[in-house]
Amino acid sequence: xxxxxxxxxxxxxxxxxxxxxxxxxxxxxxxxxxxxxxxxxxxxxxxxxxxxxxxxxxxxxxxxxxxxxxxxxxxxxxxxxxxxxxxxxxxxxxxxxxxxxxxxxxxxxxxxxxxxxxxxxxxxxxxxxxxxxxxxxxxxxxxxxxxxxxxxxxxxxxxxxxxxxxxxxxxxxxxxxxxxxxxxxxxxxxxxxxxxxxxxxxxxxxxxxxxxxxxxxxxxxxxxxxxxxx
Numbered sequence: 001x002x003x004x005x006x007x008x009x010x011x012x013x014x015x016x017x018x019x020x021x022x023x024x025x026x027x028x029x030x031x032x033x034x035x036x037x038x039x040x041x042x043x044x045x046x047x048x049x050x051x052x053x054x055x056x057x058x059x060x061x062x063x064x065x066x067x068x069x070x071x072x073x074x075x076x077x078x079x080x081x082x083x084x085x086x087x088x089x090x091x092x093x094x095x096x097x098x099x100x101x102x103x104x105x106x107x108x109x110x111x112x113x114x115x116x117x118x119x120x121x122x123x124x125x126x127x128x129x130x131x132x133x134x135x136x137x138x139x140x141x142x143x144x145x146x147x148x149x150x151x152x153x154x155x156x157x158x159x160x161x162x163x164x165x166x167x168x169x170x171x172x173x174x175x176x177x178x179x180x181x182x183x184x185x186x187x188x189x190x191x192x193x194x195x196x197x198x199x200x201x202x203x204x205x206x207x208x209x210x211x212x213x214x215x216x217x218x219x220x221x222x223x224x225x226x227x228x229x230x
Contacts, residue, residue, distance in 0.1 A: 025216035028224055030183040034175060035225075038109050038182065041068060041173070042076040047114040056118050056210060060169055063214040064111065064221065071225035076107045109182055113171035117190060120165045120206040125195075129158045136199050161196040165209040169217075185221060187213050 019030050043065050046057040065075055130138040130153065144151050168190040173183040192209055194202045 025187055025189045025213060026185055026220040027188045028183065028185045028220065030224060031180070034180065034182045035173075038073060038173070040074045040076055040107050041109045041111050042107050043068075043111045044113075046112075046169070046171075049114075049116050049118075052115050052118040056115055056167075059210070060113065060115065060214060063218050064113075064171060067218050067221040067225060068111075070222060073225070108176050110174050110176060111171060112174060113169060115167075115169045117166040117168035118206070118210065120163065122161055122163050125160050125162045127158055127160070128155045130155060131158075132197050136197070158197075161202075163194045163196070163202050163204070165192045165194075165204065165206050166190060167206070167210045167213050169213075183224075185217070187217055189213060189216075 019032055043061050046060050048054070048057050069075060130140055133139050139153065141150050141152055143149070168187065170184070170186040172181055172185075174181055190213075192204075194204055196202045
C-alpha cells in the first residue's frame with residue numbers, strides 16, 4: 001500500500017512531501033522530487049556491527065549497485081572518490097565538500113548503509129502441538145483400532161529445536177549538495193525461525209537467508225527506482 005504523508009526523517013525531511021512504501025520485504029521512504037534528479041552516485045562500503053563478516057557487506061553492496069545501474073543511474077568508482085576525501089570524511093557529509101565532489105566526480109548523492117544483525121542460533125524449545133507424519137504434516141486424527149472410527153487427537157507438549165536466522169540492513173541515499181536524505185530503505189523481514197521437525201528447511205543457512213532477503217529487497221528497490229524516476 002502506498003500513501004502520502006508528512007514525516008520527520010532523521011530531522012532532515014522536515015515539512016517535505018515524501019512517500020512511504022511497504023513492499024514484500026522492504027520498508028522504503030523516498031523523496032520523489034529529489035530522486036528524479038539523481039543521475040550518478042558512489043556506493044560507500046557498508047558498515048557492519050562487530051562480528052559481522054566483510055563478505056556480507058560486499059554482497060549487499062553489489063546487490064544494490066546492480067539496481068541503480070539497471071535504473072540508469074551511473075556508479076562512481078570509489079577510487080575516484082578517494083582522490084577527494086577520506087572515507088570517514090565522506091560519511092560525515094560535510095557540505096563544504098559538496099561543490100568539489102560534484103565537480104570532480106559528477107556524483108549528486110551517496111549511498112551509505114549499515115548491517116546491524118547477521119547471526120544464527122539453535123535452541124531447544126517446547127510448544128503445544130501435534131506429532132508429524134513422514135511428509136511433515138500434523139497428525140491431528142487417528143483411527144481407533146477397536147471402533148474403527150476417526151478420532152480427533154488433542155495437542156500435546158512437543159520438544160523440538162529452533163534454528164533462528166537474523167539479518168538486518170538499512171541503506172540511505174543522501175544528497176551531496178545539501179546532505180538531505182533522499183531515500184531510506186530497510187528490510188521488514190529480518191528474522192526467520194525453522195523447527196527441526198520441519199525437515200530439511202531446518203538446515204537453511206544464514207548465508208542463504210541473507211541472499212533471499214537481498215534478492216527481495218533488490219526487486220523492491222528496482223520497482224521504486226523505475227516508478228519514481230519516470
